[in-house]
Amino acid sequence: MYLLLNKTIDNPNFLNFNYLSNISLDEFKKLLEGNVEIPLLIDRYNNLISLSEVVSNKMNNNFYNYIKDINNDEDLFSIIINEFPDVFNDISNYKGKTIFLYKLAQLITSDILHVKQIKEKALVDYSHIVGCADYKIPQILRNLGILEFHPALEELVDNRIEIPKDSEMEIEIRANTIIAIKSISC
Numbered sequence: 001m002y003l004l005l006n007k008t009i010d011n012p013n014f015l016n017f018n019y020l021s022n023i024s025l026d027e028f029k030k031l032l033e034g035n036v037e038i039p040l041l042i043d044r045y046n047n048l049i050s051l052s053e054v055v056s057n058k059m060n061n062n063f064y065n066y067i068k069d070i071n072n073d074e075d076l077f078s079i080i081i082n083e084f085p086d087v088f089n090d091i092s093n094y095k096g097k098t099i100f101l102y103k104l105a106q107l108i109t110s111d112i113l114h115v116k117q118i119k120e121k122a123l124v125d126y127s128h129i130v131g132c133a134d135y136k137i138p139q140i141l142r143n144l145g146i147l148e149f150h151p152a153l154e155e156l157v158d159n160r161i162e163i164p165k166d167s168e169m170e171i172e173i174r175a176n177t178i179i180a181i182k183s184i185s186c
Contacts, residue, residue, distance in 0.1 A: 017061050021052035050086040058083065071116060073126040077102075077109045094171045101174050103132045131181030133174030146180050149173075 023031075028045045032038050059066040070076045081088050081102060088105040091098060106129050113124040131137065141147040142157075149157060153169050163170045 017052040017056040021049055021056050023048070047087045051084060054083055067112070071113070071122050071124045073109050073113060073128045076112060077105060077129070080105045080109055092166050092171045094168065094175070099171055099175060101133050101178070103134055103174075106130070106132050130178055130185070133177045137181070138173050138177045141177060141180050146184070147176060
């Protein structure tokens with residue numbers, strides 16, 4: 001992380017979204033290079049390009065100015081999912097129904113509001129964010145006996161066999177995690 005910060009400080013264009021929207025994959029790779037291979041490098045690169053294009057073209061190259069007066073999760077979340085659909089689209093199809101999960105959109109909404117609360121002493125409302133359906137939370141809920149898995153799913157999870165993205169099992173785990181979090185928080 002320290003190396004990345006040094007590299008970005010040395011590059012005056014790093015926060016210039018016009019520049020970032022045109023960065024090459026090789027430049028991006030060099031920016032992130034370190035002692036491990038970056039997972040999902042192409043996806044991360046495409047996300048950076050997409051985000052940068054939106055901020056550059058729709059937000060006058062300044063995301064903060066665009067959202068600076070927003071202190072509630074509903075409005076900020078709406079901007080995140082509507083202005084950056086290519087990046088924060090976390091929608092799955094489950095037995096013919098559309099399931100909206102929005103893990104990353106909830107995380108960034110919460111993070112931005114927490115920073116505003118701490119740095120700006122702003123009064124913020126993030127009471128509508130339920131919880132994120134990632135891989136760690138279902139593990140914890142299962143260990144606590146809050147979530148129970150079907151034996152076939154238990155076998156996959158216990159043997160660390162990857163469950164395909166957007167499979168019925170993956171969607172069921174994520175959706176039930178959100179339901180459990182909501183039930184606990186009520």
